[in-house]
Amino acid sequence: MRLPTRQSLLPFLRWLPSVNRKKLSNDALVGLTGAILALPQSIAYALIAGLPAEYGLYAAIVPVIIAALWGSSWHLICGPTAALSIVLFTSVSPMATPGSDTYIGLILLLSFMAGIFQWLLGLLRFGALVNFVSHSVVLGFTLGAALVIALGQLPNLLGIEIASQPTALATVLNLGQHLSEIDWPTFAVAGFTLVISVLIKLLLPRWPALLIGLLAGSLLVLFMPKQFAHVGLVAAFEGSLPPLHILDFNLNDITRLLPAAIACGMLGLVTSLSIARSLATKSRQFLDANQEVRAQGFSNMVGPWFSAYASAGSFTRSALNLQAGAKTPLAGVFSAILVALFALFGTQLIEHIPLPSMAAGILIICWGLLDFAGVKSLYRVSRSEFLVMLLTLGATLLMELQTAIYAGVLASLFFYLKRTSQPRVRFWQEDEEALLRIEGSIFFGACHYVQQILQRSQGERVIIDAHHVNFIDYAGVEMLHQEARRLGSLKRQLVMRRARQQVIDEIQKLEGAEACPIVFED
Incomplete structure (x- = not known):
């Protein structure tokens, strides 16, 4: 039996010695941009999960650091996600009142159980799951996720208040009914942020375009209060470092939560592996899927003891990490540390960021996910794989995002079996x-x-x-x-x-x- 080496137990030792001052400063700047994006997202996801807002911040600190240091991907950033938040809410809300101490305890216990399930799959080398997510599925899922995320930001960009919808199609239909309610000053702030960000990206590609765009939008609202006084800002909050939480291993609760824990664990793994593979393709990085699976499980096992609920790969933050030029996983570590610092000392600064500016920044990230060259190449090389890509893309728009991954994988397996059934x-x-x-x-x-x-x-x-x-x-x-x-x-x-x-x-x-x-x- 081969004993584990120090690098297998502490995988960050493989790349940490190569970090120099230049990489460190670059990743710190990328982490700052990621932290600014993570703060409002994390708060929103916590509310979706039926938790107090601060629990979203807790989920963006400890699990992110562990997943970054123990994972394989250079650019994958984990944290609370909309899909997991919705699954957690629907699973636990029938058992306790959302927001109550009992509810919070069950959510954290469920998150720990999901982490145990993921970690065991990693020990069993279940990372081979990523091999069943073909390139066409990843491409279709990436395109669809970019559109879903972009559509989800349109209400903030247009100043329209509508309820969150489960699918992209429902969002489009709902938006169509409220187009007459567009708030033009809000739209102007978003447009100004978008123009500044694009100009910086084109003229000064080494500069943090999104960060400068957010700063420009914030200054516009700050110095023109008469015109933009009613424009929505990121909600004020009082934060603190993640408090320790002692899990209550009640056998009855464990039994009731087990099916949901398996579902959350599988959803988190498939989502994270799909994102990690997409990023690895763009950055030409070798991805150790089994190590990534173990890291996801480890982060969700440790996180609940620090009041962090289940986390998984974030498309928006991971894409930003890649596009901003992160050199090592330390960008994710810096992002988590800066989230903690912002939560403690920077709440007044965060309160000045306009929601339409944040929406404009996310649109820029979504545009970077649209791989038109990859779509053309896939069409030329394989029509059946192109059809799988279209099916996955359609599923992301018509179904919930996590369901689209399963649909794409099933479609890919169907065409594979069809080919092998006729040698x-x-x-x-x-x-x-x-x-x-x-x-x-x-x-x-x-x-x-x-x-x-x-x-x-x-x-x-x-x-x-x-x-x-x-x-x-x-x-x-x-x-x-x-x-x-x-x-x-x-x-x-x-x-x-x-x-x-x-x-x-x-x-x-x-x-x-x-x-x-x-x-x-x-």
Whole structure:
């Protein structure tokens, strides 16, 4: 048994020695931008989860630091998310009054249980889950998530007050009914922030465009109070460092929360791995999925002891981290530390940020997620994968975001099984011999297709060139024996030529194989 090394227990030791002063200062600046974005988001997500606002801040501190240091992705930023917040609320609200001490305790216990589930999956090397999320699914999910996030910011950008909707389609329909209510001063602040941010991004690409845009929008509202006095600002709050929380391991509560914990754990993992893979593709980074799974579980196991509820990868903050030029995971650590500092000392500064300026900044981030070049390349290379991308994109707009991931994965698996169920078969006739070269596995999904070809073959000897058959399952073995018996009754013969030894062994394992021998030739 191989003992764990120091770097496997403390994976940040692999990259920490390479950090220099330049990287440190760069990541600190990126972390500052991320912290400004995280503050209003975290508060909003806590309210969605039925928790007091400060619990959103707690979830953006300790879990973020742990996931950044123990994870594999350079740019993935974790924290409270809308999807997890909604799942937590619907799971626990029937058991306790939202906002009560009992409710908070159950939420934190559920978060800890979800972390245990994730961590165990990481130990079992379940990170292979990411291999089932194809590039087309990631691309469609990324495009759809960008549109969903952008649509969710339009009410703040337009100054319209509407209730949050579960899907993008519902949001569009609801917005259409309130377009006459647009507040033009609010829209002007958003437009001003957007223009400043884009100009900085084009003319001074090394500068923090989003941070400067937010500052410009804040100054506009501050120095023109008559015109913009009614423009919404980030809500005031009183924060503190995350307090210690002793979890109550009540067996009855654990039993009731177990199904929700598994659901939250799986949702958090699939979301985080999808985001991490998308970021790794853009940054050309190698992603250790098993390490990332363990890090997600570890962060959710430790976080509840510091009053932090379940966290997962954040599309908005992770995309900002990548686009702002983060060099190491320390950007996430700085972001968490600055969230804590802002919560303690910077509440008055945060109160001056206009909501439309924040919405404009998020729109810029969403634009950076739209990979038009990738869509064109996918269309040219594979139409079936392009269809998977479209299905995933459509699912993100018509369903809840987490459901879209599952839909995309299922669509990808469907097309994969469809391809493998029809292995490539080259067929030709030589005198009294029919020759078939099968390139692919003979498994339950491909049996019917291969059997049809065998039954149409003519000649005294039907020869299968099995050199390229790497795998055969029980259904494939049974099908070949059936065909051997059928051909034998017609005084014909089934021959396996150049078959691999493991394939021969599987065929000969079937009971009664000696009664209807299949001829093997080199």
